[in-house]
Amino acid sequence: MKTKGRLMLLLMLVVALGLSALTYYGIGKDKQFSVNDIQQGLDLSGGVDIVYEADKESVSDEEMSAAISLLQGRLDWNGWAEAEAAQEGTNRIRVQIPGVDDAEKAIQEIGQTAQLLFVDEAGNVLLTGDMIKNATKQVGSTTKNGPSSPYVSLEFNEEGAQRFAQATAENIGKKIMIVMDKTVVSAPTVQTAITDGKAIITGNFTGQEAENTAALIRAGSLPFNLNVIQMKNVGARLGADALSSGVMAGFVGIALVLLYMLFMYRLLGFAADWALIIYIALDLLVLSLFRITLTLPGIAGIVLSIGMAVDANVIIFERIKEELILGKTLRSAVKIGFSRALPAIVDGNVTTLIAAVVLFFLGSGTIKGFATTLMIGIILSMFTALFVTRFIVNSMIKAGLHNPKNYGFRVK
């Protein structure tokens, strides 16, 4: 009996140490699953977050994806490898650039309207992007009996068709360059004069390349402007301060809670602290496992949930004390304490969960991060209080720690 109890305690010790080590060191060179692996929001890493809106009522999905490739292209072109452009709602694009020095300059550079030009070898502009009606990726053979391969098909408007016919007639055997924002997208060689307002660009395209090129060309003829409707820029220093002070606050908060529980509930408090450490490690593990972006309010959510996590333990321990005072044996007091405390614990967590879920679905931006960490925290803390703490307390009793005094029972 005693040996079994001690073995169970040893197992929990291994679990606690193992989880802590995992969150601290992670696995392998990339420190997978460690705290360093958790994605940081821009308010922690520093950077700029911009929301663009198309100044047109109804925008088609194709137009939007063209606009996104355009922005992504510009981000790449500026060397912001980590930057992302993603659609939001029907006509908005959110661009996030971590660690940018001059946010305003970035906004001005990304926000210009695209310039698509057809240029001859001498550098004369033959056509501009607004003369293109559509550009699509096609797959088929472009020569007689040739192999089937992806290519880009262009369609000009009336003016474009006329100009293109003239340009191709004058440039047979030469290259016409398609230039986007000063970058050459492709440089096909003219075979014949093209008069039907359609052209194809062939090259050794993969399907994806053809798709990207088509999207870029479409973006060059975007029938709308992108307006900045929201921007937030956090300096790298402020982000770093926010992160380090948040982590520091977390440590101080945790230390205070651990000491308080130990002081109030002696051995039971020790069990709760043990479970709390496992809870914190699990919490951080979930964040890196599910690639959840951590924001500053997110850190607040974690720290808050640590304070709330002991609530379930407190409810249970108070019940155990009451049962001991009524003269129950330690073992049955623990049993009854856990079962009697269950409704109150579930209740309490449900109300906070309601608030967190509503915030998650309706909150915007960084507040979503707060709601996410709060939700994860509530669910995990219920699990650790009801299972982990219970397991540890039962193991302690089995291992021979029987004196009720150690369990917070004061003889009046």
Add this chain to the structure above:
Amino acid sequence: MKIVENRKRFFAISLVLILVGFVAMFYQGSKGNGILNWDVEFTGGTSMEIDMGEAYDHNKLNEVIFTVTGQKSPQIQDIIGTNEVGLKMQSIDSKMRTDLENAIKAAFPSADVKSTSDVSGTVSSEMQQAAIKATLIACVAMLIYISIRFRDIRAGGSAIIALLHDILIVIATYAIFRIPVNNSFIAVILTILGYSINATIVIFDRVRENHDRFSSHQNAEKINKSISQTLARSINTSVTTFFTVGAIYVIGVQSIKEFALPMMVGIIVGAYSSICISGSVWYTLLPKKEK
């Protein structure tokens, strides 16, 4: 514990606090500052957080802003205990923001812009709507939950009165300390809602459990007994949560301080209302013959 017997005192304390909040709102409103310190997220506009690096001349900063933007009355709020300052003005575009930043750096060589934010009217009105929607939905969801949990309309009603009380006092905190009202405000209010209901439910659960131990005219004793039985839990949970949020407040950066301060007030008020207010309100709502 004579909670119920002292209920009039507790009600008076709460009313005074709530009134102070309203007075602060009307006073600021009459000065033309807005009853609460609305952030750009809800009003639209441009805000900047600048570390001035040293003590500076307010008028000079005002002048620089006027010269660049043509705006006569930007809001300039010093962050107590630091050389940092928060600016709020009508929305200006990227180019003008660059000019303003450069002008400020030229006039105050040690100044450093820590963060900038610009919100258009479209977005701010959406955020307002989302905030109102979130609060309403959360309240309705919790109401449904309370009515399921307490099949007694008086218990549910008094829990809700205690909630309103908490929210009013938290809003009073925002009014008195001029804490910026933004998305964090909604998060604080909803978290306090959940937290406070939780505390009230634990107490009311006890009241129901003690139902058979007291006769029907011993309601005051029953409520008092239930409150004292759950008191250790109410205090301990508030203490640990207060510890962690307090750590954020003491150590954190400005924007998270603005989140932690009202949260701390909310935790204290939530504990106070569940112990001193909700049970007393329940008792007040009982018919004469049951008291």
